[in-house]
Amino acid sequence: MINQITKTLKKYWKYLLGFIAILLSIFTINKIRKRKNIKKIDKKINENEKAVEKLKGKIEEVKTQKTAVKKKIVAKKKQIKKTTQQKSKPSTSKKRTTSAAKKNILSKTKKK
Numbered sequence: 001m002i003n004q005i006t007k008t009l010k011k012y013w014k015y016l017l018g019f020i021a022i023l024l025s026i027f028t029i030n031k032i033r034k035r036k037n038i039k040k041i042d043k044k045i046n047e048n049e050k051a052v053e054k055l056k057g058k059i060e061e062v063k064t065q066k067t068a069v070k071k072k073i074v075a076k077k078k079q080i081k082k083t084t085q086q087k088s089k090p091s092t093s094k095k096r097t098t099s100a101a102k103k104n105i106l107s108k109t110k111k112k
Helices: 002-088 098-109
Strands: none
Touching: none
């Protein structure tokens, strides 16, 4: 029985060796593919993280701009209130008579 096994091994050792080599090459090729896929995925993850960081910076910048604009709006509203209050108050300027206006105009236009 052992003689038969050794005889068949002697006949087909090249085929067995080739079959084992093919199996090993398939396993190594799969490992290499997995490594490449992992590297690609890691690259994409890193790119996404960079994009997220940029967006976070932009968000913070927008928030600061938003607070600045709110402050400006409050200041403008206060200014509008002041102007409307001043507008509603009666004018305190003195009313001039026509004779006083005439004197003023003549005094400015007199030639020296």
